[in-house]
Amino acid sequence: MKQKVTLKQIAKELDVSISTVSKALKDSAEISLDTRQKVKAFAKLYNYKPNNIALSLKNRKTKTIGVIIPEIVHHFFTTVIGGVEKVANAKGYNVIICSSNNSFDKEVINMEMLASGSADGFILSVAKETQLKKDYHHIQETMSQGMPVVLFDRIIDEIVCDKVIIDDAKGAQMATNHLLSIGCRNIAIITTVDYISVGKLRTNGYLRALRGYDIPEKEEFILKIEDVGNCEAEISEFLLNKDIDAVFAVNELFAVTATKVLNEQGKTVPNDVAIIGFTDGILSKHFIPSLTTISQHGEDMGIRAAKLLIDKLECDDTEAEEYRTVIIDTSLVERKSTKK
Amino acid sequence: MKQKVTLKQIAKELDVSISTVSKALKDSAEISLDTRQKVKAFAKLYNYKPNNIALSLKNRKTKTIGVIIPEIVHHFFTTVIGGVEKVANAKGYNVIICSSNNSFDKEVINMEMLASGSADGFILSVAKETQLKKDYHHIQETMSQGMPVVLFDRIIDEIVCDKVIIDDAKGAQMATNHLLSIGCRNIAIITTVDYISVGKLRTNGYLRALRGYDIPEKEEFILKIEDVGNCEAEISEFLLNKDIDAVFAVNELFAVTATKVLNEQGKTVPNDVAIIGFTDGILSKHFIPSLTTISQHGEDMGIRAAKLLIDKLECDDTEAEEYRTVIIDTSLVERKSTKK
DNA sequence: GAATCTTACGCAAACGTTTGCGTGTGGAAA
DNA sequence: TTTCCACACGCAAACGTTTGCGTAAGATTC
Structure with missing residues (x-):
């Protein structure tokens, strides 16, 4: 040896x-x-x-990017990582991925761990708990120590830094408008509780689209799900005997579950009810019927985030006091669940 | 700042x-x-x-585990990572994840990068290309430099090290036996080309199960897919007008695609044809009909792999010359695609 | 043969830690 | 007053690099 x-x-x-x-x-x-x-x-x-370690110590930089995401077993986040890796590797950077498991504590620990020497900068989508607690000291501290941070998807308005997002409200509006354009008028939404920033934004987009058609908002058409694990029961109860002709679901799982539940309740998709989802993942693509959805272009998000971060890392710190927010276009992927 | x-x-x-x-x-x-x-x-x-870097340099260990997987956007591998993270974090280790993208070169680069100071040991599932080339020098070198390696899922028999696998043949046999037990006798298999170790093993298990029932192997019931991207066309052609009552697919995508194709060809699952898959992912669970499948227990694999690695890292090198192969039990998850 | 210039190399500091050992100071014992 | 012992602290080496500068030996010039 x-x-x-x-x-x-x-x-x-x-x-x-x-x-x-x-x-x-x-x-x-x-x-x-x-x-x-x-x-x-x-x-x-x-x-x-x-020896990289010795080099890092000498050069005071590690040439690695820390990525912290809320969930690792998650199609959208992994596609983002794919994008990050692409540009990182092309520019000679390594990528370290950590998952916060949606736990605030784990997010803080991971960040401090990576910040104390393992990474030069961060690409981060914050945990649910962090959004709920509104405690961002770990991010602020990291930045004040001179390490750039790029927030993506689940961002935080109060933090001043580079950001990569989609226009969630606009995407949701696009989705709802699509349903409206094919003649649906009784459109339900299955969304998350409000403290999830993207959930709230998508709900807003839905409402805006309705207003555009002078359709009054109906409380009973809005379902806000807290416990994802138990969503099937909630959705089933919500949908039962409801006079709707379309459902807009803010994520894949809700869309798939809604379809399943509707089937069980004797309704067919898309004939009786049209369905549209958010996030173009593997489920939407392969489901029967295949689901129309709003694509977030996760890989693009990763690419842009990595570029922003590497720019910050490689420019002179003097000119670094300018932050950009990149908005990635969403697009409608039309499949069978909305074909009347 | x-x-x-x-x-x-x-x-x-x-x-x-x-x-x-x-x-x-x-x-x-x-x-x-x-x-x-x-x-x-x-x-x-x-x-x-x-400063971790300084500590690593001083202690000659980094307290981080390098994980290299063929694909990052892949449900099974991410569940394995989830398991690795669980035990790694519990024992104070960091986890660095790199994807080889099924490229031999990228696997080598990533490994050398992490080996030169960034990680103390590796958990690895080799790239397709590596299995094809049979070039394992990077793994051998890493090990000869004193860094332990744990191989999982796509392992290499020629390399002597700790391994975590499932009994693919046995799992496939279990799957096929299940089909046989519900009365199917004309069972097709959709598998991968032989150089993918797990594909070959699963094919063997299928054949063994048939022999158990004295059913002759039929060449025309076996489809080996090389180009996953174009599998739908191949599967469609393969299944057309074939007199079968069941399909065993060696992964989720093949199972879902087969179901879809059968639907298009006017057959229903499970009434006309039963379907069973391999790998219990998100698709199998949510598909309609939900798919019976063989679960690989990815998280368990990750947990065991991490434990093996950390054991090696923390024991005295003297007693380290003993390698274990852990075989994770597979289990049958019965869902609707095989309910007659 | 002396002065100068090249060539080819070594020294040492620095990055941020840890740790065994040496040492100055003070107080207590004799 | 001398001797000794704790105590509290600093020195320096080590981990593996990089790099500016110093410096021998040999080559060149006059």
């Missing part, structure tokens, strides 16, 4: 100094051609790789 | 030496109570956090 070889060992073997080895490997003109070749051959033979 | 505070700065402010500060923060008896309190108060005030 040969241990990893260091400059020091090479130096000793070749009976030169450490600095000579280091310079030789970098093809410094200071070192004679002869020595350079000898060192390089030796290094290759022993498969020398510089 | 206050920079991160170091021992040196605290030492200077308090006019003591760096070592005094370090020892004081560790409550060393060497330091007077008075000084200890002063230092701690100051450290808290300035929110001192030891």
Whole structure:
């Protein structure tokens, strides 16, 4: 079991100094051609790789990006990560992914862990609990220590930093308008409780679209789900005997569940009720009927977020006091669940 | 923008030496109570956090686990990661996730990157390309440098190390037997090309189950898919006018696609054809009809893999020359696609 | 043969820690 | 007053790099 070889060992073997080895490997003109070749051959033979840790310590940067997301088993977030990885790897950055599991504490711990030397900057979508508690000290502290942060999707208005979002309200409006345009007039919405920022925004978009058609908002057409685990029962009760011709669901699971529940209640999608979802994931695509949905373009979000972060990391800190919010376009992916 | 505070700065402010500060923060008896309190108060005030990089360099370990998986946007792999994170975090380890994107080169690059200082050990499921090329030098090198590796799911028999797998053949046999037990006799299989280890094993299990019932293997009942992206067309052609009463698909996508195709061809699931899949993911659960499937218990795999790795990391290297292969039980999750 | 210039290398500091050991100070014992 | 012992602290090395600068030895110039 040969241990990893260091400059020091090479130096000793070749009976030169450490600095000579280091310079030789970098093809410094200071070192004679002869020595350079000898060192390089030796290094290759022993498969020398510089120790990243030592480099990080010396350079005071790690060339790695920390990504913290609320859930790792989640299609949307993983597509975002895919986008981040693409540009990060292209620019020589490593990506460390941590999941907060929607726990405030775990978010703080992960952030502090990565902030104390493991990452140069962060791409972050905050945990539910964080949105509820409104405690953002960990993010503020990280930023005040000079580490840039890019927030995406579940962002926080009070924090001044780069952000990548979609226009959730607009997307929801687009979804609702699509339902309206195919003739639906009794449109229910299945959404989340209000403290989830995106849920609230999507609800707003839904309401705005209704107003555009002079359709009064009906309390009984709005279902706000707190406990996702038990959504099927809630949705079932909500939908039973309700005189609706369309459902707008703010995520995939709600859309799929609504479809299932409607089937059980003897209604067919899209003939009796049209359904539209949010987030273009694997479920919407493969479900029967396939679900019309609003695509968030997760990969694009990741790409933009990574670019923003790397820009901040690589520009001189002097000119860094300018923050941008990138709004990714949503688009309507029309499938069978809204074909009348 | 206050920079991160170091021992040196605290030492200077308090006019003591760096070592005094370090020892004081560790409550060393060497330091007077008075000084200890002063230092701690100051450290808290300035929110001192030891620099992980420096610690890693000093201790020659990073307390982080490198996980490399073929795809990040993949339900099974993310559940495994979930399991890894659980035990890693509980034991004070960080988790770095990298995806090889099924590319051999990216797998090598990621591994070398993490191996050169960023991680103490690896949990790895190899890329398709790696299985095809049979080039494992990067794994061998990593291990010979003293970094333990745990392989899971897509493992490599030739490599001697800890492994966590399911008994793919047995799982496939269980699936096929289930179909046989409900009366199916003309069972097709939709599988992958043979160089994917798990695909081949599952095919073997299918064949073994058939033999158990003295059913001859029929070439025309076996579809091996190379290009997953185009599987719908292949499956459609394969299934057309075929006299079968059941399909065993080696993954979720194939199972869902088969169901869809059968529907289009005028057959219903499960009445005309029963379907069983492999991997208990989000699709199987929510599809209509919900799909009977073999669960791989991804989270368990992650948990076991992390435990194996951490054991290796924390035991004395002397007694480390013993490798274990953990076989996770698969289980049949019966849903509607096989209810006659 | 002396003065100067090149060439080829080594020294040492720095990044932020930890820790074994050395040491100055003060008080107590003799 | 001398000796000794705790006590409280600092020194320095080490982890593996990079890099500016100093400096030998040899080559060149006059």
